[in-house]
Amino acid sequence: MLSIGELSRETGVKVPTIRYYEQMGLITAPERSAGNQRRYSRAELERLAFIRHGRDLGLSIEDIRELLELSAIPDQTCAQANKIAADHLAVIREKILRLKKLEKELARIATGCKGHTIGECYVIESLSNHGLCADGH
């Protein structure tokens, strides 16, 4: 049996976050010690590791909730699980594209400034004047 602190150390999920997940219903309320402290089993550690892993991959709490529900019924087809992963992959790819555009734009702004005063500053100028942007963003 693990205390919440031990569980935290083993999974890398912070203590208040574990309590938050319990409140959100991602993990069920565990047993308590005589003095009302949470005591976790190995099964709960694995469930939390699953959640942690999903969050690290950027899945939302709701995505993870759904995957946890799916994983409880091993005979069902896994189409839904695949869909969650594939949808999320599409979101990630979209984000990457967007950020690359921003990177390009910011690199232009940040390196373009040769003036020494705000009055001549390209950073300020660029923000004031959207027309200077290469991409529509």
Next chain:
Amino acid sequence: MLSIGELSRETGVKVPTIRYYEQMGLITAPERSAGNQRRYSRAELERLAFIRHGRDLGLSIEDIRELLELSAIPDQTCAQANKIAADHLAVIREKILRLKKLEKELARIATGCKGHTIGECYVIESLSNHGLCADGH
């Protein structure tokens, strides 16, 4: 003189967001009509466009506040403005790197599943077993 709705249409910033920016002190409270409605001048439109542009580039409200303050004193050196842009560029580049790792990992997970039931599902399996991951993430 523009109503808040006109200002919204011209800048692409939603009406409640404009009021929010006013509350946050990014734009000063504008004149009011006889019936207490906001009336904006061209100068305010430009300031809002500046804010919008900064937000589009992912700058925080605080970054933008600082840039707005800097832009009000044209004789100061622009080192600080450059720093804000450069720092943000670094943050963006970091995010891109992180997302690329996630993309790789998710692509592996989402395409790896050949089973037909949850019991054999690679998506679920991968989340349960961090050891399958190529990268440390």
Next chain:
DNA sequence: CTTGAAGCTATAGTGGCTAGAGGGATTATA
């Protein structure tokens, strides 16, 4: 003068935590 769109304020909700207050429990050492 009526009607419908647009505007007003104030409050609460979003996601995923994080921080703090004010206490009780457990554990290691003296």
Next chain:
DNA sequence: TATAATCCCTCTAGCCACTATAGCTTCAAG
């Protein structure tokens, strides 16, 4: 056994940048 250090408890509020809702007033067109 006493005590001190550390951990844990609940509850509430705060973070960011909005977004939504409710209940009201004002404006502009016909």
